[in-house]
Amino acid sequence: MAIIVQKFGGSSVANAERIQRVARRAAEAAAGGNQVAVVVSAMGDTTDDLIDLASQLNPTPPSREMDMLLSTGEQQSIALLAMALHAMGKKAISLTGAQAGYQTDGVYSRAKILKIDSQRVLDELNKGNIVIVAGFQGVGENGEITTLGRGGSDTSAVALAIALNADLCEIYTDVDGVYTADPRIIKTAWKIPEISYDEMLEMAVLGALVLQPRSVELAKQHNIPLHVRSSFNHSQGTIVKEVAPMQKDLEKELIVCGVAHDLHVLKTTIFGIPDRPGVSALIFGLLAAEGVNVDMIIQSGTREDKQDISFTCGRDEKDKVAKIAAQVVKELDAQSYLLEDNIAKISVVGAGMMTHPGVAAIMFKTLADIDCNILMIATSEIKISCIIDETKINEAAIALHKAFHLDR
Amino acid sequence: MAIIVQKFGGSSVANAERIQRVARRAAEAAAGGNQVAVVVSAMGDTTDDLIDLASQLNPTPPSREMDMLLSTGEQQSIALLAMALHAMGKKAISLTGAQAGYQTDGVYSRAKILKIDSQRVLDELNKGNIVIVAGFQGVGENGEITTLGRGGSDTSAVALAIALNADLCEIYTDVDGVYTADPRIIKTAWKIPEISYDEMLEMAVLGALVLQPRSVELAKQHNIPLHVRSSFNHSQGTIVKEVAPMQKDLEKELIVCGVAHDLHVLKTTIFGIPDRPGVSALIFGLLAAEGVNVDMIIQSGTREDKQDISFTCGRDEKDKVAKIAAQVVKELDAQSYLLEDNIAKISVVGAGMMTHPGVAAIMFKTLADIDCNILMIATSEIKISCIIDETKINEAAIALHKAFHLDR
Numbered sequence: 001m002a003i004i005v006q007k008f009g010g011s012s013v014a015n016a017e018r019i020q021r022v023a024r025r026a027a028e029a030a031a032g033g034n035q036v037a038v039v040v041s042a043m044g045d046t047t048d049d050l051i052d053l054a055s056q057l058n059p060t061p062p063s064r065e066m067d068m069l070l071s072t073g074e075q076q077s078i079a080l081l082a083m084a085l086h087a088m089g090k091k092a093i094s095l096t097g098a099q100a101g102y103q104t105d106g107v108y109s110r111a112k113i114l115k116i117d118s119q120r121v122l123d124e125l126n127k128g129n130i131v132i133v134a135g136f137q138g139v140g141e142n143g144e145i146t147t148l149g150r151g152g153s154d155t156s157a158v159a160l161a162i163a164l165n166a167d168l169c170e171i172y173t174d175v176d177g178v179y180t181a182d183p184r185i186i187k188t189a190w191k192i193p194e195i196s197y198d199e200m201l202e203m204a205v206l207g208a209l210v211l212q213p214r215s216v217e218l219a220k221q222h223n224i225p226l227h228v229r230s231s232f233n234h235s236q237g238t239i240v241k242e243v244a245p246m247q248k249d250l251e252k253e254l255i256v257c258g259v260a261h262d263l264h265v266l267k268t269t270i271f272g273i274p275d276r277p278g279v280s281a282l283i284f285g286l287l288a289a290e291g292v293n294v295d296m297i298i299q300s301g302t303r304e305d306k307q308d309i310s311f312t313c314g315r316d317e318k319d320k321v322a323k324i325a326a327q328v329v330k331e332l333d334a335q336s337y338l339l340e341d342n343i344a345k346i347s348v349v350g351a352g353m354m355t356h357p358g359v360a361a362i363m364f365k366t367l368a369d370i371d372c373n374i375l376m377i378a379t380s381e382i383k384i385s386c387i388i389d390e391t392k393i394n395e396a397a398i399a400l401h402k403a404f405h406l407d408r
Numbered sequence: 409m410a411i412i413v414q415k416f417g418g419s420s421v422a423n424a425e426r427i428q429r430v431a432r433r434a435a436e437a438a439a440g441g442n443q444v445a446v447v448v449s450a451m452g453d454t455t456d457d458l459i460d461l462a463s464q465l466n467p468t469p470p471s472r473e474m475d476m477l478l479s480t481g482e483q484q485s486i487a488l489l490a491m492a493l494h495a496m497g498k499k500a501i502s503l504t505g506a507q508a509g510y511q512t513d514g515v516y517s518r519a520k521i522l523k524i525d526s527q528r529v530l531d532e533l534n535k536g537n538i539v540i541v542a543g544f545q546g547v548g549e550n551g552e553i554t555t556l557g558r559g560g561s562d563t564s565a566v567a568l569a570i571a572l573n574a575d576l577c578e579i580y581t582d583v584d585g586v587y588t589a590d591p592r593i594i595k596t597a598w599k600i601p602e603i604s605y606d607e608m609l610e611m612a613v614l615g616a617l618v619l620q621p622r623s624v625e626l627a628k629q630h631n632i633p634l635h636v637r638s639s640f641n642h643s644q645g646t647i648v649k650e651v652a653p654m655q656k657d658l659e660k661e662l663i664v665c666g667v668a669h670d671l672h673v674l675k676t677t678i679f680g681i682p683d684r685p686g687v688s689a690l691i692f693g694l695l696a697a698e699g700v701n702v703d704m705i706i707q708s709g710t711r712e713d714k715q716d717i718s719f720t721c722g723r724d725e726k727d728k729v730a731k732i733a734a735q736v737v738k739e740l741d742a743q744s745y746l747l748e749d750n751i752a753k754i755s756v757v758g759a760g761m762m763t764h765p766g767v768a769a770i771m772f773k774t775l776a777d778i779d780c781n782i783l784m785i786a787t788s789e790i791k792i793s794c795i796i797d798e799t800k801i802n803e804a805a806i807a808l809h810k811a812f813h814l815d816r
Contacts, residue, residue, distance in 0.1 A: 016464040050484065056424035057488055058495035065494070068502050069487035072480035076458065079477035080465055086473070087466035094476050099551055143507055 002167040003125070004029050007039040007135065007157030011174045012231040013077050014044030016084075022231065023084035025172070026130050030090065035125040037164060039135045039157040040081055042073025063108035067137075067147045071097070074134035074153070081132050092130040095120065097137035098145070101163075102156070106140025110149035113138055113156075116163035125164075133160060154215035162222045169219070169226050171211060176230035177238035178203060178210055180406045181259040185394050188407040192238050192257060199257050200226075200240045202349040202383040216240065255352035255359055256404035261397050262345040265295075267375065267387060268321050269310040270328055272335025279332060283309060286324045292317045295345075296378040296387065306335070310376060312387060315341050343375060344393040347385040348400055360384050366403040372396050410575040411533070412437050415447040415543065415565030419582045420639040421485050422452030424492075430639060431492035433580070434538050438498065443533040445572060447543045447565040448489055450481025471516035475545075475555045479505070482542035482561070489540050500538040503528065505545035506553070509571075510564070514548025518557035521546055521564075524571035533572075541568060562623035570630045577627070577634050579619060584638035585646035586611060586618055588814040589667040593802050596815040600665060602647045607665050608634075610757040610791040624648065663760035663767055664812035669805050670753040673703075675783070675795060676729050677718040678736055680743025687740060691717060694732045700725045703753075704786040704795065714743070718784060720795060723749050751783060752801040755793040756808055767812075768792050774811040780804050 006029065008022050022040070030036045041047075050069050054061045061069075078094035085092035101117030124131045135153025140146050148155055154171060161169035178200065181189040195203070197220035204213045210228055219226050219240065229237025273279055280299065287294055292313050300308040313321060318339060325337035346367075353359040363384055367374060372395070376387035388396055401407055414437065416430050430448070438444045449455075458477050462469045469477075486502035493500035509525030532539045543561025548554050556563055562579060569577035586608065589597040603611070605628035612621045618636055627634050627648065637645025681687055688707065695702055700721050708716040721729060726747060733745035754775075761767040771792055775782060780803070784795035796804055809815055 016461065019465060053424065053488060054491055057427060058491040061491040062494050065487045065490045065502055068490070068504075069484055072483045075480045075483075076477055079473045079480075080461060082473045082476070083462055083466040083469040086470050094473055096476075096553075145504075 002034045003037070003164050004034045005037050005039065005157050005161040005164065005166045005169045006172060007153060007170065008041065008172045008231055009153065009174065010041040010044050010047070012172055013040055013042075013081065016080075018231075019043075019077075019080050019084050022172075023081060023088060023090075025231065026081075026092075026132075027085060027088055027090050030130050037121060037125065037131045037133060037160060037166075038081065039133045039153060039160060040074060040077040041135050041153040042070075043077050043080075046073040046076070064144070067108045067145050070147055071134070071137045071145050074136050078132040078134045085130055085132075090130055091128050092132060093124050094132040094134075095124070096134050097156070098139040098143065100131075100133045100160070102138030102159070104138040104140050104146045104148070106144060106146055108144075108146055111138060111140065111146035113148065113159045116159055118160070118163040121160070121164065152212070152214075154212040155218060158215045158218045158222075158224060158226070161224050162218070166224070169224050171215075171226055171228045172231035173210055173228065174230065174232070175210060176233060176235055177228055178240075178258070180257065181397055181401045182261065185261075186259070186398055186401050188401060190406075190408050193236070194239045194241065195257060196351055197240060197242065198382055199349055199351055202347070202380065203258050203260050211240070255356045256348045256350035256406065257352070258349050259397050259400045259404070259406065260347045260349060261393050262347075263390060263393065264315050265312050265341070265343055265345050265387065266315045266318055266321065267310060267312050267340040267343050268325055268337065269308055269340075270325055270334055270337045271308050272306045273309060273328075273332050274334070275305045275307050279307075280309065282332070283324075283328050284311075286328065287311075287313075287321070290320045290324060292320055292324070296376050296385065298376055312345070312376065342390045343387050344390045345385050345387055346393060346396045346400065347383055348404060349383045350404075351382050353384070354381050362403055363400065366399050367396055370395050370399050410442045411445070411572050412442045413445050413447065413565055413569040413572065413574045413577045414580060415561060415578065416449065416580045416639055417561065417582070418449040418452050418455070420580055421448055421450075421489065424488075426639075427451075427485075427488050427492050430580075431489060431496060431498075433639065434489075434500075434540075435493060435496055435498050438538050445529060445533065445539045445541060445568055445574075446489065447541045447561060447568060448482060448485040449543050449561040450478075451485050451488075454481040454484070472552070475516045475553050478555055479542070479545045479553050482544050486540040486542045493538055493540075498538060499536050500540060501532050502540040502542075503532070504542050505564070506547040506551065508539075508541045508568070510546030510567070512546040512548050512554045512556070514552060514554055516552075516554055519546060519548065519554035521556065521567045524567055526568070526571040529568070529572065560620070560622075562620040563626060566623040566626045566630075566632060566634070569632050570626070574632070577632055579623075579634055579636045580639035581618055581636065582638065582640070583618060584641060584643055585636055586648075586666070588665065589805055589809045590669065593669075594667070594806055594809050596809060598814075598816045600646050601644070602649065603665060604759055605648060605650065606790055607757055607759055608648045610755070610788065611666050611668050619648070663764045664756045664758035664814065665760070666757050667805050667808045667812070667814065668755045668757060669801050670755075671798060671801065672723050673720050673749070673751055673753050673795065674723045674726055674729065675718060675720050675748040675751050676733055676745065677716055677748075678733055678742050678745045679716050680714045681717060681736075681740050682742070683713045683715050687715075688717065690740070691732075691736050692719075694736065695719075695721075695729070698728045698732060700728055700732075704784050704793065706784050720753070720784065750798045751795050752798045753793050753795055754801060754804045754808065755791055756812060757791045758812075759790050761792070762789055770811055771808065774807050775804055778803050778807050 104111035135156035512519035543564035
């Protein structure tokens, strides 16, 4: 008997009708002779609505109380899904994160799962139940409710799959898999049948927001295959696993598996910083202390003992970053700072580039051919990212998709 | 330093503005040098909305899952109230029923509190926190979430006051106390400054839905004084305690402390039941098994080995009762049954009637004087109730309020 973990996101359980669809999906898997555990997120906009409500009462609500508040969203979903399964005559039981044995490090709002004591889940599976588990949450010491941070439900599902030694972890979402590029922009984009963890990680981080990067890392560490698929149809999605046949495509010169873009980018430059040790440590120490996740960093060559430092992060960090930049300019006696949010990031991803030189050259030439100026560059072993003007992003994505022979 | 338990119902926390008002209320009590624990219900219509949602998925949702669902309502309120207090610069912490140590008998949907392990609450109070506790909920064995049933938050508050050995338990509601009659109907009704537990119990049960009867019973057992007052103003409400000075009023001939009415009454009569032992046991056993709370019972004199049995219960039990009545008629070979919901109950309550004969006579004469027919009568030591025609209820309440010298 196989153990399957299914995860359904908020849009998949946004209303009663969709919850019934999820219930049918879980029941089908169980009817196939499998033991099924289902991890669900909060219904549709529930989390956003609760955040709105909280902000009316406190512009900076304490994170402990935010976790107390937000964890109710998933608790509602699991109860409703269990009810829907009962209505179909299926045995089902809902479990909160605490009841399902999720133990976290106790850090509010962005807890890490330390371990899952899966005995209760196993007991309920062995009683013939479909077990419905609240995603996104767990408890720290003393039974304190902690959430895993936005999108943490993917991580909840993968962690449960690991704890149960599940045969498969299915991630149901509102898209039907991972595409070579955003199909809304690039009509020739196609669904990748299989992709490696590393490629998925780069695709996920870069704005193809199908899977939370944390969950992909976790799956990679424990070699749990993920099946990313749509909750709205039964078509095969994308399998994320260790050695993906995309590597076979290398022989057909498919060096790049996808083009990802991200409009949610803020570029900050601090000009005229005195060139002395510890400057970068100060700047990025301040950013880290405020929880700003920095992506790309460029330190320009010095001119007359002065240097410029540029970095990118998410646009929603704008207020924090402006404050820190002003502080840095003052403390370091720098010249000035500039925040730019009319930019975007375009990236090509592929394990193939490890063995194929010249990918960067093709990328830069392709962008040059469409008169697209490159503002920043960052590379990893399987990814090259460029910051470009926001208005050029669609044109760049289309050109790169074609240049790397991804068009079908 | 006094310990005060405050309880706020759903209408008192129905929106952000009202939650802020509750926060100010709690903060005022704490600023007065008291340790303050606050028990809150779910916001406004949250519980009803969740029940609606559940019924879309399952007409008879399993009670375990209903408790899982409904307990989120209070969890949201406590988090939001804690945030509001933080925004005012006050130390506050929210605790779920489980965290606050509420241990129940584990019966879903209508759990009884077995005990409160109040150590966590005391620890948090001693740290200088205003402690916000989720009403209506607790956990059974194995950490299973159970709710106390509708209106259970009053009971949560009284139980916490007992566990903390609190000096006072304030029940905040949307009316400013207990009145001698419904002031919407009887303009001359006035707020009773102090009332005994027993009188309050009769008033509460009879439709002056200010306090849950269970909570009054609990307060009586442990001699905890309750202060029923409005969350919308600062005026003194009604104190419920053991020996109320209403008894002093006896000397001023105030035998009756209030007139209560209840429109939510269903009368059922089963006609022509063969007169043999066990008939009542069968009927009321079936009703109990279905959870129907029977109020008044009348068994009429026999005629030719046949008898009629009438009883009243809440109108929302109509479907259940109709089914049971049909079954009884069939099983006992009775003649027929009749359900009437065009009736209402009017009652006079007062500890004074224990020592003053003739209250019933005054009541019946008063009703006769306004041509009001009495369909059923039930009495306790401190209460007389009559079932009358629904259309006569206001007139009867006004007449009785006057007859027992309650008009001011």
